[in-house]
Amino acid sequence: MKKLYQDTFRSVEEIQNRFEEAKYICSDQIATCVYIAHNLQKPILVEGPAGVGKTELAKTTAEILDVPLVRLQCYEGLDESKALYEWKYAKQLLYTQLLKDKLGELLEGASGLSESMDKIHSHDDLFFSESFLEPRPLYKALHEELGCVLLIDEVDKSDHEFEAFLLEILSEFQVSIPELGTIKAKIKPLVFLTSNNSRELSDALKRRCLHLYIPYPDEKLESRILSSRVPELSDTLRKEVVSFVQNVRELDLKKVPSISETIDWAKTLLLLHSEQLDPPMVKQTLNVLLKFETDIEAMRDHTMAFINKAHKRSGT
Amino acid sequence: MQQTLEDFYKVVRAAGVNISPSDSIETSRSVTLVGYSNRQILKNAFQVSLAKSLAEQDLVAECFEQYFRFNTFETIEQLGHEQKNSADANADEAIPVPTDEYQGDQPLAKMLLDRDAASLSTEMKKAAREVGLSDIWFFTQKSLYTQQIMQKMGLRDLQNEIAQAAGKGDCPGGTGLAEELRQAKDYLAEQVKDFVEQQLSMFGKNAAKNLREEHLQSAKLSNIEQRDFHIMHHLVLKMAKRLSTQYSRKKKRENRGQLDFRKTLRRNAAYDGVLFETYWKTKYIDKPRLMVMCDVSGSVQAYARFLLLFVYSLNDVMTRIDSYVFTGNLINVNDIFEDYPVEQAIDIIMDRHGLGGSDYGTTLLDLEDQCMDDIDNKTTVLILGDARNNFLAPRSEVMQLLYQRAKRVIWLNPEPENFWKTGDSVMYKYRPYCHLASTCNTLEHLERMLDKLLKAATGTV
Numbered sequence: 042m043k044k045l046y047q048d049t050f051r052s053v054e055e056i057q058n059r060f061e062e063a064k065y066i067c068s069d070q071i072a073t074c075v076y077i078a079h080n081l082q083k084p085i086l087v088e089g090p091a092g093v094g095k096t097e098l099a100k101t102t103a104e105i106l107d108v109p110l111v112r113l114q115c116y117e118g119l120d121e122s123k124a125l126y127e128w129k130y131a132k133q134l135l136y137t138q139l140l141k142d143k144l145g146e147l148l149e150g151a152s153g154l155s156e157s158m159d160k161i162h163s164h165d166d167l168f169f170s171e172s173f174l175e176p177r178p179l180y181k182a183l184h185e186e187l188g189c190v191l192l193i194d195e196v197d198k199s200d201h202e203f204e205a206f207l208l209e210i211l212s213e214f215q216v217s218i219p220e221l222g223t224i225k226a227k228i229k230p231l232v233f234l235t236s237n238n239s240r241e242l243s244d245a246l247k248r249r250c251l252h253l254y255i256p257y258p259d260e261k262l263e264s265r266i267l268s269s270r271v272p273e274l275s276d277t278l279r280k281e282v283v284s285f286v287q288n289v290r291e292l293d294l295k296k297v298p299s300i301s302e303t304i305d306w307a308k309t310l311l312l313l314h315s316e317q318l319d320p321p322m323v324k325q326t327l328n329v330l331l332k333f334e335t336d337i338e339a340m341r342d343h344t345m346a347f348i349n350k351a352h353k354r355s356g357t
Numbered sequence: 358m359q360q361t362l363e364d365f366y367k368v369v370r371a372a373g374v375n376i377s378p379s380d381s382i383e384t385s386r387s388v389t390l391v392g393y394s395n396r397q398i399l400k401n402a403f404q405v406s407l408a409k410s411l412a413e414q415d416l417v418a419e420c421f422e423q424y425f426r427f428n429t430f431e432t433i434e435q436l437g438h439e440q441k442n443s444a445d446a447n448a449d450e451a452i453p454v455p456t457d458e459y460q461g462d463q464p465l466a467k468m469l470l471d472r473d474a475a476s477l478s479t480e481m482k483k484a485a486r487e488v489g490l491s492d493i494w495f496f497t498q499k500s501l502y503t504q505q506i507m508q509k510m511g512l513r514d515l516q517n518e519i520a521q522a523a524g525k526g527d528c529p530g531g532t533g534l535a536e537e538l539r540q541a542k543d544y545l546a547e548q549v550k551d552f553v554e555q556q557l558s559m560f561g562k563n564a565a566k567n568l569r570e571e572h573l574q575s576a577k578l579s580n581i582e583q584r585d586f587h588i589m590h591h592l593v594l595k596m597a598k599r600l601s602t603q604y605s606r607k608k609k610r611e612n613r614g615q616l617d618f619r620k621t622l623r624r625n626a627a628y629d630g631v632l633f634e635t636y637w638k639t640k641y642i643d644k645p646r647l648m649v650m651c652d653v654s655g656s657v658q659a660y661a662r663f664l665l666l667f668v669y670s671l672n673d674v675m676t677r678i679d680s681y682v683f684t685g686n687l688i689n690v691n692d693i694f695e696d697y698p699v700e701q702a703i704d705i706i707m708d709r710h711g712l713g714g715s716d717y718g719t720t721l722l723d724l725e726d727q728c729m730d731d732i733d734n735k736t737t738v739l740i741l742g743d744a745r746n747n748f749l750a751p752r753s754e755v756m757q758l759l760y761q762r763a764k765r766v767i768w769l770n771p772e773p774e775n776f777w778k779t780g781d782s783v784m785y786k787y788r789p790y791c792h793l794a795s796t797c798n799t800l801e802h803l804e805r806m807l808d809k810l811l812k813a814a815t816g817t818v
Binding site for chain 2: 053069070073074076077080081083085088244247248251252253254
């Protein structure tokens with residue numbers, strides 16, 4: 042394990058190459074963004090449709106930098122006690138029960154209520170120390186000795202209040218815990234926030250981040266991604282799959298297939314030993330690509346045309 | 358380089374992307390980091406640092422392509438060719454003037470004659486910066502800036518040079534040089550003009566539009582012309598959105614805040630008074646119920662249109678909107694708003710019920726008959742009209758009743774206050790029975806009034 046900022050990337054190309062080694066094919070824009078974020082220690086806000094590799098980007102970055110990945114999944118109602126820390130109430134209770142006798146001994150010889158109180162006071166910090174603290178992702182991320190990649194997933198699902206709370210962490214990388222004082226990050230984590238745009242994020246949050254939008258990949262990029270993720274796939278089939286999916290994306294569908302679905306579909310076809318796309322096979326496996334019955338229905342008329350186009354594309 | 362970056366931020370701002378000072382500082386850091394060697398990477402760096410949404414990313418990319426385009430003076434090689442061709446046709450013995458014949462030391466003339474596109478372009482940009490071309494925002498400033506830039510580049514000297522060359526009229530080489538310089542000057546003027554136009558299109562992108570919108574916001578609603586309706590519609594929606602985000606924020610205060618002791622005691626009576634279940638005081642925003650009454654007679658029709666448009670755009674911060682229009686009788690138009698999109702509904706209402714002289718007395722009697730029972734202490738009644746009653750009975754006693762029943766009665770009158778007692782206006786009779794009566798004849802007034810209404814209704818004064 043190395044420190045997070047120990048070896049900085051020297052150029053954007055280097056990032057692209059390193060990502061490619063880790064089987065993540067990224068566009069110029071993604072690489073530039075990671076390059077700036079890593080060098081200037083700024084958080085990245087990643088937006089884009091589901092399944093284009095937003096979460097994967099954070100994971101791969103952690104892998105390349107050889108640091109742990111701390112992940113915080115956001116949802117409605119998420120609050121500090123789930124995100125930052127919580128006291129282990131049960132453990133505190135258990136300990137007080139176990140130590141009841143000791144307490145008796147401790148208080149022996151004390152006369153009067155105030156003296157007993159003072160005696161207890163001199164020990165009560167024990168119960169609010171780090172051994173009774175349940176660390177949650179944000180706390181963990183600040184505490185990593187060597188730095189880490191912090192992934193705050195689907196931040197748009199959280200409430201306004203939580204978003205405001207994040208601001209302190211994202212700009213100062215420190216939080217205040219009343220019982221313990223201010224905790225500052227040992228090494229600033231590299232933060233990725235992902236969003237599906239289910240609601241508009243506040244300007245204050247956006248301002249603190251680099252903004253990266255990952256769109257659906259074009260044909261060339263998708264082909265490269267597929268060959269890196271499913272290397273066993275033959276050239277012909279890969280070209281056909283990519284062409285088919287690109288065509289499907291142009292239809293007016295409820296849920297357009299993204300990269301992860303393309304990869305799943307390619308794997309499915311591989312498993313079924315198909316050499317090239319043929320109508321019955323496509324029809325049977327379409328549910329891997331499309332997730333809504335209405336979408337599959339809408340595809341029915343186009344399947345043949347798209348398969349033919351795909352064949353033309355691959356030259357068979 | 359700093360100046361170049363600052364100008365670029367100006368361009369991006371003009372295109373409608375908000376860039377705060379801290380954004381520009383961070384962006385400058387990013388740019389320093391990635392360097393200027395690779396155009397694509399530089400563009401990406403700008404995009405990820407400046408833009409805050411997908412739409413803004415496209416805007417930034419567009420601005421980048423426009424701003425960092427270096428095609429000025431690229432046609433300089435063609436300069437003088439046409440003249441030579443025509444000269445060839447006329448007389449074969451006319452010798453093309455070799456450029457090295459120029460002996461003067463005027464730098465501009467030299468650059469032009471040397472076809473030195475790079476230096477010319479640098480000089481022009483330097484001059485542009487000196488005269489502050491990045492402040493250009495309106496098309497009428499074009500020629501002013503063109504002239505100023507040319508002057509800075511040394512137009513006067515060039516003209517002297519031309520005059521001098523022309524003065525040596527007896528020497529054929531002299532006139533040739535004068536002619537060539539003159540052509541070069543025209544070419545320069547054209548290039549500078551192009552450049553200024555290009556800059557205007559970047560720096561002044563939204564200025565004209567903003568100016569127009571600003572004007573429309575404060576223009577009298579009755580003076581707004583049909584062709585501006587779509588811009589007005591857009592403006593109304595923008596204002597309405599601002600108001601509704603302000604007033605529609607859900608407040609999640611359950612389990613927090615103060616303990617409601619009375620309710621807790623009452624609820625726990627069942628547990629023998631042991632405080633078992635707690636009940637907290639919760640804050641929630643009370644959405645207003647609105648009843649809108651619009652006069653649609655000729656004199657106030659235009660105002661009614663925009664009021665209705667505005668009110669219906671605020672749909673999500675109102676529990677319920679009941680709308681009525683009147684000239685002589687009160688007519689409920691809820692069904693039209695249910696069946697058609699707002700804009701279309703307004704057109705239909707104006708067609709069907711518009712025109713005719715207004716009779717406030719009858720209208721108020723109708724109100725008493727039809728809907729007095731629906732009005733309770735949660736209802737805000739919004740009346741739009743000029744209260745010009747054509748000398749009929751005003752029936753202000755109904756207004757009094759309304760005043761007593763409703764939460765608030767608000768009267769919007771397009772006429773200024775000192776007209777309220779003149780001619781057939783009975784506004785002075787209704788006025789005591791309104792919680793709020795005010796002049797309202799521009800979009801800004803309208804926004805302010807609705808803001809007040811929502812403020813009072815939601816109790817966030």
